[in-house]
Amino acid sequence: MSQYSASPRITALRDAIVEGRHKKLRTGQVPDVVGVAEQEGRDWPQRASLLTRLMCEAEQPLILAGERLVFTRTIPAVPPYYPPAEWREKFAGQAMHESGPISNICADWGLVLGEGLRQRQTVIRQRYAREGGEELKVLCDTVSEAIDAVLGLAERYRQEALRLGESEIADTLAVVPAGPAENFRQALQSLKFVHSALWLSGHYHVGLGRFDQYMWKYAEADVLAGRLTWDDVADLVAEFFLSLNKDSDLYPGIQQGDNGQSLMLGGVDRQGKTSVNRLTHIVLEVTRTNRLIDPKVNLRVTPDTPLDLLHKAVELTKIGLGFPQYSNDQVVIPGLVRLGYSLEDARDYSVAACWEFLIPGLGMDVVNIGAVSFPYAVDSAIRTALSEGGDFSRVLALCREDIFRQVDRLVEDRQKIILPPAPLYSALMTGQLEERGDLGAGAKYNNLGIHGSGSANASDALAAVNKLVFNTREISPERLLGALDNDFTEDQVLLTRLRQDTPKTGNNDPATDDLLRELFAYFSEACERFQPVNSRWNRVRPGTGSAMYYVWLAQGHPGMLEPVVGATADGRRRGDFFSSSLAPSQGVKVSGPFGILQSFAKLDYRRVCNGGPITLELSDSVFRSSESIGKVAELVRLFAGLGCQQLQLNTLDIDKLRDAKVHPERYRNLVVRVWGWSGYFCELSEEYQDHIIRRHMLGVG
Amino acid sequence: MTVFEYNQTDLSFPRDGRGLVFDIKEFALFDGPGLRCTVFMKGCPLGCSWCHNPEGQAFRPEVMRTAAGERTVGVFYRPEELADKLLGYQEVLKLAAGGVTFSGGEPLWQGDFVAEVMRRLTGRLHLLLQTSGYAPSALFRQVSDLSDLVYFDLKLVDPVLHRRYTGQDNALILENLRRLDRSGRPYRLRVPLIPGLTDSRENYQNLRDLLAGELNQTDGLQGLDFLPYNPATGGKYPALGRVFQPGYDETRPLDLAVDFFREVVKEVKVL
Numbered sequence: 001m002s003q004y005s006a007s008p009r010i011t012a013l014r015d016a017i018v019e020g021r022h023k024k025l026r027t028g029q030v031p032d033v034v035g036v037a038e039q040e041g042r043d044w045p046q047r048a049s050l051l052t053r054l055m056c057e058a059e060q061p062l063i064l065a066g067e068r069l070v071f072t073r074t075i076p077a078v079p080p081y082y083p084p085a086e087w088r089e090k091f092a093g094q095a096m097h098e099s100g101p102i103s104n105i106c107a108d109w110g111l112v113l114g115e116g117l118r119q120r121q122t123v124i125r126q127r128y129a130r131e132g133g134e135e136l137k138v139l140c141d142t143v144s145e146a147i148d149a150v151l152g153l154a155e156r157y158r159q160e161a162l163r164l165g166e167s168e169i170a171d172t173l174a175v176v177p178a179g180p181a182e183n184f185r186q187a188l189q190s191l192k193f194v195h196s197a198l199w200l201s202g203h204y205h206v207g208l209g210r211f212d213q214y215m216w217k218y219a220e221a222d223v224l225a226g227r228l229t230w231d232d233v234a235d236l237v238a239e240f241f242l243s244l245n246k247d248s249d250l251y252p253g254i255q256q257g258d259n260g261q262s263l264m265l266g267g268v269d270r271q272g273k274t275s276v277n278r279l280t281h282i283v284l285e286v287t288r289t290n291r292l293i294d295p296k297v298n299l300r301v302t303p304d305t306p307l308d309l310l311h312k313a314v315e316l317t318k319i320g321l322g323f324p325q326y327s328n329d330q331v332v333i334p335g336l337v338r339l340g341y342s343l344e345d346a347r348d349y350s351v352a353a354c355w356e357f358l359i360p361g362l363g364m365d366v367v368n369i370g371a372v373s374f375p376y377a378v379d380s381a382i383r384t385a386l387s388e389g390g391d392f393s394r395v396l397a398l399c400r401e402d403i404f405r406q407v408d409r410l411v412e413d414r415q416k417i418i419l420p421p422a423p424l425y426s427a428l429m430t431g432q433l434e435e436r437g438d439l440g441a442g443a444k445y446n447n448l449g450i451h452g453s454g455s456a457n458a459s460d461a462l463a464a465v466n467k468l469v470f471n472t473r474e475i476s477p478e479r480l481l482g483a484l485d486n487d488f489t490e491d492q493v494l495l496t497r498l499r500q501d502t503p504k505t506g507n508n509d510p511a512t513d514d515l516l517r518e519l520f521a522y523f524s525e526a527c528e529r530f531q532p533v534n535s536r537w538n539r540v541r542p543g544t545g546s547a548m549y550y551v552w553l554a555q556g557h558p559g560m561l562e563p564v565v566g567a568t569a570d571g572r573r574r575g576d577f578f579s580s581s582l583a584p585s586q587g588v589k590v591s592g593p594f595g596i597l598q599s600f601a602k603l604d605y606r607r608v609c610n611g612g613p614i615t616l617e618l619s620d621s622v623f624r625s626s627e628s629i630g631k632v633a634e635l636v637r638l639f640a641g642l643g644c645q646q647l648q649l650n651t652l653d654i655d656k657l658r659d660a661k662v663h664p665e666r667y668r669n670l671v672v673r674v675w676g677w678s679g680y681f682c683e684l685s686e687e688y689q690d691h692i693i694r695r696h697m698l699g700v701g
Numbered sequence: 702m703t704v705f706e707y708n709q710t711d712l713s714f715p716r717d718g719r720g721l722v723f724d725i726k727e728f729a730l731f732d733g734p735g736l737r738c739t740v741f742m743k744g745c746p747l748g749c750s751w752c753h754n755p756e757g758q759a760f761r762p763e764v765m766r767t768a769a770g771e772r773t774v775g776v777f778y779r780p781e782e783l784a785d786k787l788l789g790y791q792e793v794l795k796l797a798a799g800g801v802t803f804s805g806g807e808p809l810w811q812g813d814f815v816a817e818v819m820r821r822l823t824g825r826l827h828l829l830l831q832t833s834g835y836a837p838s839a840l841f842r843q844v845s846d847l848s849d850l851v852y853f854d855l856k857l858v859d860p861v862l863h864r865r866y867t868g869q870d871n872a873l874i875l876e877n878l879r880r881l882d883r884s885g886r887p888y889r890l891r892v893p894l895i896p897g898l899t900d901s902r903e904n905y906q907n908l909r910d911l912l913a914g915e916l917n918q919t920d921g922l923q924g925l926d927f928l929p930y931n932p933a934t935g936g937k938y939p940a941l942g943r944v945f946q947p948g949y950d951e952t953r954p955l956d957l958a959v960d961f962f963r964e965v966v967k968e969v970k971v972l
Contacts, residue, residue, distance in 0.1 A: 591725070591727055592727030593727055593728045594728060594738070594790055598792075598793060622730065625971075627730070627731070631730050631736060634797050635736060635797075638736060638793060641797070642796065
């Protein structure tokens, strides 16, 4: 296959989706699930399957012009299945994660496509017949109801296809999702249908996992048998990816675009053999041509990843969608093993919505229970130590104590998280129906993840205090504390010194990098102490990401447990955002991409393995020629060679963003990376827009 | 032996063996193989009207003033200081099969300093000299001998035009180029494409004659790189209180003639 280019069919489908014509057809009635549930006296698990059933029944089959893969939402919202007060009551004395339903994980899509839903139903029925018991009866009944509902909807879609004379669509739906997919098109249709059914069932951040792995055997077989060409494969992939953008405005998230439709490419198989294939390349090419925010693409790399693959990945980075995001297998796999994942499972890792490592089909980890605020820990330590007349080692000791306290507080609260029953999702997880129970009660891996946020600001603040207060003694403790209290309003001189004349993370400067490493060591230590007591959760995974906490920890947010901090000793004023994930503090001068990678390469990632990328913003001028794109590919290899864990390369044209703020109507399709996800710039709130414009930028040339 | 004209006017600034650097750029994209760090030496004996690094011309620290504030451009380094700083990148540059590039300004303007730094790095980092070739021949040879690779920037072959647009005669440049070629040291010839000037038929013909005639005497010449005109060339002049007066039409489309050179050089690239 030569370089992929979209067929007229795909171009027309894309135009229709971008215009949003199908949104006018969302005329389906939101079903009254609570009403029916009350009437039938249903309990929690049965309500979950009822939701799937009533949503599937209420959906109206809709086949859009030119489609080969079908399913389009016609019901604009997913209703609750308990009245709000009763819903909250279900979690009384426990804790609810976000809005409740299971989210931010990934099914075993290989299993779903390989067996089909009918077989999943058979598995649980046979087990119940074999083992009996009330719990299995409930599981059996609810899984059966949910699967029957999805298959009922598929059958109605088949009838609609027949009515429209779309025999190929009808033939496809006659096989999947009920039975095992027999070819590539059926596999994609099955994936499309079941993935959509999870959203219909109230789940969100529904991951797509290792797409190039579980789809490969179907693509390869069809091409070898002459049923499809590689161009046909790409065409179908393009349609599937476009379809992920159809209903995403209905999906919940912090901001539009934060919907977790992430997939992972490349890496090794469960035996450790390199598993990059032609589909890996096709996905990168198709995503580049589609130019839409879904799916969000991740790529697993090592220091030896072939440059031709990286070149293709950088070509995708070039268009500014903010992906692919890269993960380094040589660092991630040992990190997961250290956390108790088996080597084979660790090799099979993907990511949750943003960057948190997750084993598809086996991970029921809640990877984002909250954040540790490093800036708060540092600030409170500085205040206490300086008031007491303590030295720098006292600052560090207090810092450690506060990080422990923050972790304890989060874990104490969040280990009470319970998850609602999830019959449909249970059927899609590896060995879940065979060996375990409802997914709500846990899967093979049940760990909690905590973000480590504002790390660069925190280490810079420590380094500044160490230099100016303790080493050179140029700044008195009173002056610093006074300035922090006043948000530097009366000490501009000190503000400038803190900003310009102190060590900054991102310059390969041990004066601050060593402190960054120390902060993460405290964080790891705090998490490693966790011993589950009467908890269904096992380990606590510390991470390097920030998600929305770079905003929330600076400005506060209703309901959050994390502490908010004012002005900080790195020269950051009250309310200013922290740096996102692993990036230099905003506005500081750094030596360049090497300095940033060298600084962050110093972390002990074996002990910090919840994900959270080093973020490099590159000017779009970097991508001017094939030669310079090759250099960016080498930069990705360097990231892996230095032993860093995860990398996000963003492309920004600042002038365009500024103009887009003034003339949003001209930039409806302008996509930017926000944190672990990409969204349309004009759909973001102003504070996020401004942050992106101010973000650190490396104009290289 | 012919004596070539060399005008070195302003080395009076007290240096004490130190070198004046106006930037050290990580991840320089067009300055050599692999991933590189480029050291920009301050001071240049040429005055090319298309110079996009005007802060590299004067051999003295200067203040650049923009809306974002003021910044002094030009930091003095002792040779061992600069060498240590560059060795801090050794792991990165080795992993990425790259190295250090000395550029400018004109690095040979401070050739003795550059040689001192290079001696400290030899065998530890891949070294590349990017030069206009306008330097006393002994110095040119001394520094190019320390370099693993030389990027030789040749602008105009015609001496009259060269003097008009760069302020200096090019006889010394051409002589250094011939010597470099004969030495067998690996080098690439680089030609900045300035609309209507260096992309003229006449300059291309002269260049081709040179490649087909006096050059290519050894295996040293690795290729010919054309560097398309940078439309942001004049961008930094106001910050130095200067007015950019190119003396040519910046908007004129470039005439690319890659095929014209295919037969006379191993590799031709447009960067």
